[in-house]
Amino acid sequence: MVSTDDLNTLQKIMTEGKKVFLEKGFKDASLRNIVKRAGVTTGAFYGYYPDKEALFEALVSPAADGLRELFLSTQKNFDELPENIKKANVYDYTTEELKKFITYIYDHFDEFKLLITCADGTAFSDFIHDLVEIEVEYTLKFIESTGNDVLTSGRATPELLHIIASAFFSAVFEVVKHDMTKEAADSYIDSLKQFFTAGWKRFLNP
Missing domain, CATH: 1.10.10.60 (Homeodomain-like)
Known part of the structure; x- marks a missing residue:
């Protein structure tokens, strides 16, 4: 005991x-x-x-794992929806899930501050990259399951999808880097989502 x-x-x-x-x-x-x-x-x-790395891991691992599981669960749930529902609700669905994503970050803000600004030299230095990989995997599944021609037409490539996802998540975590209040972050994320959504609509529905 x-x-x-x-x-x-x-x-x-x-x-x-x-x-x-x-x-x-x-x-x-x-x-x-x-x-x-x-x-x-x-x-x-x-x-x-x-060692100190084990301490760092103990501090950040629960929050990092929790966010990853939240994001992965969101992606899996959406992937399992019927094709017509995915097509019709993709933008509304991702908006609502992004709100949950941000709320989770702010519920564990210090831990994500450590992950985003202090993790260089640890196993967590690729934390954002792991989220990007999940995003790209399920974006490709969405494209395939809905029969979208964004890749076969040449409007986008898997490499471009990876770059876009990296840019998006890097931008999202700016709220942590800059110690934004939750209210300011919500406004920023809403504008960011509008910006990226416009680009996705241009790719997916030219």
Whole structure:
């Protein structure tokens, strides 16, 4: 059974670790500084984590996994809809799901701040790329299942779809980089969605 002292020590390490990572980034964060600010010994730290990367993972992994699963579930659910419903509701559906996506980010804002601005040098440095890969996979499934000729006509290529998805997600996470309020982020994301939707309509329905 975990003692109260153990839980308090772990909480101190995680709290101060988050602060140091946010201030310095993963690469420049010092384990010595983390344990000093947490008021624990290095030996006590190693009782919980083998290194600072394991601490970083413990801080961000639940939020990262949660967002990935939310996004993947959204894509799967849409992919399973009948063709006519997908065609008719693609833009409304993605608008509503994007709102859920942003709400999730703001419910775990510090964790996504770490992921987006401080993860260089960790296994999470490709976090946005993982979302892009999911987006491209299910965009290709949508194109195939609805019989759209966007690829066969040459209006777009899989490489272009990847570039567009990368640009979109990079833009979305600007709300985190710039510490936007939720209200400001909602307005920004709405404008961003309108911009990208216009482009998709031009590709899919010329």
